[in-house]
Amino acid sequence: MKTKTNDLTKVLKKYSNEWVALEPKEMKVVASGKKPGQVLDESRKKGVNHPVLTRAPKDYGVYIL
Amino acid sequence: MDFKYRKFPNDLTRCPFPTHKFALRPVIQIDFDSPKGSFGYFVLIDSGADYCIFHATIGEQLGLDIKKGKRLIFYGTSGQAQEAYFHNILFKIGGNNHKCDVGFSYDMDNLAYGLLGQYGFFDKWRVKFEYDKENVELKEVSNH
Numbered sequence: 001m002k003t004k005t006n007d008l009t010k011v012l013k014k015y016s017n018e019w020v021a022l023e024p025k026e027m028k029v030v031a032s033g034k035k036p037g038q039v040l041d042e043s044r045k046k047g048v049n050h051p052v053l054t055r056a057p058k059d060y061g062v063y064i065l
Numbered sequence: 066m067d068f069k070y071r072k073f074p075n076d077l078t079r080c081p082f083p084t085h086k087f088a089l090r091p092v093i094q095i096d097f098d099s100p101k102g103s104f105g106y107f108v109l110i111d112s113g114a115d116y117c118i119f120h121a122t123i124g125e126q127l128g129l130d131i132k133k134g135k136r137l138i139f140y141g142t143s144g145q146a147q148e149a150y151f152h153n154i155l156f157k158i159g160g161n162n163h164k165c166d167v168g169f170s171y172d173m174d175n176l177a178y179g180l181l182g183q184y185g186f187f188d189k190w191r192v193k194f195e196y197d198k199e200n201v202e203l204k205e206v207s208n209h
Contacts, residue, residue: 037126054177065141
């Protein structure tokens with residue numbers, strides 16, 4: 001089943017070159033910043049105890065790994 | 066276990082295919098317990114990677130002294146040498162405990178996710194990619 005929470009296109013597009021913490025069910029951004037620790041701390045202060053971290057790269061290019 | 070592919074932004078100014086407004090990737094959530102609390106992390110299931118490689122700053126969150134790990138020099142398609150330091154860590158995949166050697170690298174800031182590669186992941190999980198269904202199926206290998 002396709003769900004909206006798997007589509008992070010709009011959610012992440014405005015972030016660049018920083019870490020982003022997402023609320024795990026809704027996949028909405030809770031916090032962002034330069035360091036994962038800072039982002040996790042901020043998320044927990046906002047009541048999200050198990051945030052999901054991802055990195056917003058500087059450029060959203062195509063990956064050939 | 067089934068996981069859905071996820072859609073990520075795609076910069077159309079850098080891509081020759083104007084209809085490709087997003088990148089569809091087999092990116093799944095894994096979960097860590099750390100001294101400071103638990104958290105999830107996105108990882109790309111990457112059959113082209115020989116090893117599992119995560120951001121070093123994630124390892125720091127787990128309390129690891131990154132550079133005390135075993136050092137690996139590895140190469141991406143650019144051919145530039147990159148460094149990673151291996152530590153044996155525990156995390157969860159779909160709620161299942163998974164222990165393996167992971168290389169932590171300070172050289173992957175322009176990559177959004179960690180990488181699950183052959184050694185440490187594909188040797189422990191049978192992976193079925195179904196791009197058309199936007200689904201990736203994982204079955205644990207019984208004799209690893």
